[in-house]
Amino acid sequence: MAGPQMVMYDEEFRQINLAIEKLLREANAKVIFLVDKNGQLISGCGETERFDTTSLASLTAGNIAATGGLAKLIGEKEFSILFHEGEKDNLHISIVGGRVILVVLFDSRSSLGLVRLRVKKASEELTTIFDSLMRKAEEKERSGIQEFPFAEITDDDIDNLFS
């Protein structure tokens, strides 16, 4: 199978949320999202309730995938930062640790320079957390610890989903 299974545990989830909340404050941003490259929302903070977060995650991943395709066409590995400027709100999208997408939404109370600076710092911290998360997941898989509740599901459980 291509790529390892993405998992998230309580401890890392807390660390990640602390890191993006700090970034939200320091960058004076409105909302921050973390999205898996496959389009799954990992976490978010700020005024998240104003947005359709699932759609946002999917479109961001599509956006990164499309620009990644463009990058390869011109011989680049990837474009690690995308910036979309709107009339009021702007989006700063960057790739963290090669696997996760960091989306920062900000308006005129902040600036591109400040966001770039803070994102750079936060990215290092997030990369460390995601690296340790990946290691943890791999170790658990190797040691055969099966916390995954699906090992015990029955056909009835699955059928009930569709009833």
Next chain:
Amino acid sequence: MSFINYASREINCKIVYYGPGLCGKTTNLQYIYQKTAPEAKGKMISLATETERTLFFDFLPLALGEIRGFKTRFHLYTVPGQVFYDASRKLILKGVDGVVFVADSQEERMDANVESLDNLRINLREQGYDLDKLPYVVQYNKRDLPEVLSVDELRRELNPTGVPDFEACASTGEGVFETLKAVAKLILIDLKKGR
């Protein structure tokens, strides 16, 4: 790849609808969207041209319910079917958990079906997947039209490995949920095995 979040107790899986241009992939998603309770679905997104041909993808998030305390969500995507959008199709297959191949049952579309199925195998292989090992079902769509091939003929050409297959008419919804249930079930069984 499915995403298992122990912190928020969620499992997210990605299903891709693949098939030749105008075979009814978007129509499948539209029918599912129409018939799903509001609390179980998110917004459907279609990145389409002005003539309503899929340009990049359609996206429909579904929250089916809980299994053993885990919220089970499926993200449904379609690919653009037209041949020249191949670069976009490859991107959408990234991280796929299960595939629905939507075939057009009309005799004149048989070559397009075969070409699209070959294209699916090639594009999956490029991403490191093997179609024969992936949760995968086939849908023979447009059964209501005249000049359609028999299911036996379609099956011989498009489903030699005998994966679950379904007759459908996506515009009226016949066979649409059966197809979705089948692929979702295969994905969950795959997860159960722990890969």
